[in-house]
Amino acid sequence: MPNPANRAPKTAAANRTEPRYCVAPVGSVSQAMHARDALAREGVPATVVRNDPAATRHGCAYAISYPCERERTVRAALRSAGIRWRGSAR
């Protein structure tokens, strides 16, 4: 029998789809902050995160996290900011 406590009431907030976030590695913490500020100017909310060293060839790295659906804007903004696009992961 299902536990009634696990049945959250359905509200408008619960129905809203949370954006999925993607992570794009950049060259350094300075690049990550520069990218974040460039994206903010484009209206893209982004945060600086530390990348999993195991996921990179070179070890320690920083990345930016941003809503996946804004990837086209992100790529263009990074290019304008002089930051090389190194791909992204979900």
Next chain:
Amino acid sequence: MIWFDNAATSFPKPPEVAERVAGCLTRCGGNAGRGAYRSAMAAAEAVYDCRAAVADFFGAASPLRVVFTAGATAALNLAIKGSVRKGDHVLISDLEHNAVFRPVYALARSGAITYDVFPTYAADRAATAARVLRGIEERIRPNTRLLVCTHASNICSAVLPAREIGMLCRRHRIRFILDAAQSAGHLEVNVGRFHADAVCVPAHKGLLGPQGAGMMILGDKTEMNTVIEGGSGVRSLDPEMPPDPPERYEAGTLPLPAIVGLREGLRAVEAVGIDTIRAHEKALFRRLRERLGELSGVQMSAPHAEGSVLLFHADGIPSERLAAELDERGFCVRAGFHCAAMAHKTLGTPESGAVRVSFGWKNTEEETDLLANAVGEIVSAR
């Protein structure tokens, strides 16, 4: 104590500088770019905030073009040694501080480069930018790769035509490195407008920050070899330094307290304004020049160039003795050769060197008059 040694380091610092440095030392334990816990990220944010402010202040294309160093001398060493290849020819001016001359001399002595010195005519009232540029052009060789020169002298108020020199270098495809140790915070310095490949500045002079930090501000496309290698916080598995600035040139831990203090110093300079600071220092310079000019046996060097530095000596009194007597009366001035023997030779100062008075934004007319009175007393007691 009355401070007239702002060319060595500015004093007093704005109170906000001291407060920010103390706050950093007591509340922020992080190491910028090392880790992602909150304190480390707060440190990285503080460094980036200062990078962005420095980039704006000096007209750099991006905060990523601002490389923090241990000081202007470290920045100049990075820029000079990272720019030359074996067989290159380098040009420097006859007003250089040892921060430029010694790295160039050391490279030449090791056989890596050759160099020539171009005249600035700093002692000549009739000196013009055109004459300086002609002197440079006459010395350019097919293998001239680099021109590095001071923007403003550290022993007199001569200012080199940085923008025109930058344009000339661009025309001849010569790298241009500007030593702005004495001009940053006193004059406009703009890496883009000056066509500079690198501008090197300290935090603790005209920018009113603490000692312990400097910057190499890179031009839009400048790339150079690394001179110092080590930890950078990224690409730890790679034996080479990361490929992109600023971290490429920033091996080792950054001086966070000095950097956050610099941020506050920059705010203070911006609040007053470079033009206001410049006008104030020039007014004090003229006032002191007039008073010293009335004293028998007191000679000033290049007094026609008005600015923040006035160099003088008194006949029959060694410069160190004159400075020591001024110190006894509460004045901080520097005597001797000011780490710039070449520049002293250019100005023709005597064997015992000279006394340098260097003004800052906090100096007053009253302090200037007191200094002139003190010099008068010492000279008349000869």
